[in-house]
Amino acid sequence: MDSDNRLGLFLRARRALVRPEDAGLPAGSRRRVAGLRREEVAVLAGVSTDYYVRLEQGRERNPSAQVIEALARVLGLEEDAVDHLHRLARPVAGRTQGRSHPRAVSPALLRMMEDWHRTPALVLDHCLTVLAHNVLGGALFAGHTHSGDLLRLVFLDPDAREFYPDWEPVAVNTVAALRAAAGTGHEDARLFATVGELSLRSEEFRRLWARHDIRRKTRESKRFQHPLVGELTLEYESLTVNSAPGQQLVVYQADPGSPSEQALSLLGSLAADAAHSVEAADKDAHT
Numbered sequence: 001m002d003s004d005n006r007l008g009l010f011l012r013a014r015r016a017l018v019r020p021e022d023a024g025l026p027a028g029s030r031r032r033v034a035g036l037r038r039e040e041v042a043v044l045a046g047v048s049t050d051y052y053v054r055l056e057q058g059r060e061r062n063p064s065a066q067v068i069e070a071l072a073r074v075l076g077l078e079e080d081a082v083d084h085l086h087r088l089a090r091p092v093a094g095r096t097q098g099r100s101h102p103r104a105v106s107p108a109l110l111r112m113m114e115d116w117h118r119t120p121a122l123v124l125d126h127c128l129t130v131l132a133h134n135v136l137g138g139a140l141f142a143g144h145t146h147s148g149d150l151l152r153l154v155f156l157d158p159d160a161r162e163f164y165p166d167w168e169p170v171a172v173n174t175v176a177a178l179r180a181a182a183g184t185g186h187e188d189a190r191l192f193a194t195v196g197e198l199s200l201r202s203e204e205f206r207r208l209w210a211r212h213d214i215r216r217k218t219r220e221s222k223r224f225q226h227p228l229v230g231e232l233t234l235e236y237e238s239l240t241v242n243s244a245p246g247q248q249l250v251v252y253q254a255d256p257g258s259p260s261e262q263a264l265s266l267l268g269s270l271a272a273d274a275a276h277s278v279e280a281a282d283k284d285a286h287t
Contacts, residue, residue, distance in 0.1 A: 129151075234252040
């Protein structure tokens with residue numbers, strides 16, 4: 001998935017994304033590299049060019065916390081990416097070795113979700129696979145080839161760009177969340193296989209993965225073009241399930257009194273009617 005020189009890969013990828021003018025440097029017309037040059041990063045961070053080159057090449061793997069903070073400032077990293085850079089520079093042995101990611105969702109959490117009749121809710125694993133959902137959460141993502149896998153829905157589903165009107169930022173944040181879930185260790189065979197598959201099947205995924213964006217899934221406003229109820233603008237909040245490492249509870253809400261709330265209410269009614277029809281059919285089949 002990535003080479004053993006993860007610190008160097010991260011620094012190179014993020015350096016290429018910084019425009020010279022954003023760092024207070026003239027853009028120039030003869031620049032032969034994307035972003036900043038190595039010597040420019042070194043000067044701005046207050047280290048020697050030779051030392052920075054050794055960092056990128058993997059010949060220096062123990063930068064101080066002060067150097068890491070200086071590099072993070074020069075590269076314009078957000079908080080999650082800064083934390084990731086510190087972990088790359090100072091990995092904790094054994095922390096990710098053999099870690100397990102439970103796929104079973106606790107019955108108590110499932111019961112709580114089912115009581116939220118007006119709130120779509122999903123439980124995701126670290127690969128953004130849907131482990132569980134309530135009725136409205138299932139209805140929100142129903143009807144797609146990859147409804148049960150939000151990563152593949154974004155990059156492999158044929159109607160992804162219609163379902164997500166703001167597809168590009170959704171794609172960027174999805175890959176950044178996967179990078180955050182991957183952390184500094186890649187011992188997880190399933191994550192490794194997922195990244196390999198998406199890299200082969202999606203040029204967009206491959207491009208975004210190479211950026212090394214790091215951003216945990218926390219909260220965001222997201223637009224959907226739902227095939228049954230039309231456009232929805234929903235705020236989501238992502239909550240860590242402390243009893244199950246790697247699981248996230250994602251809850252969606254619409255602004256009170258908004259057209260999205262009305263559309264969400266309609267979707268809930270349609271989903272409830274469909275569920276009752278299935279229950280009635282099952283009952284008839286057993287009588």
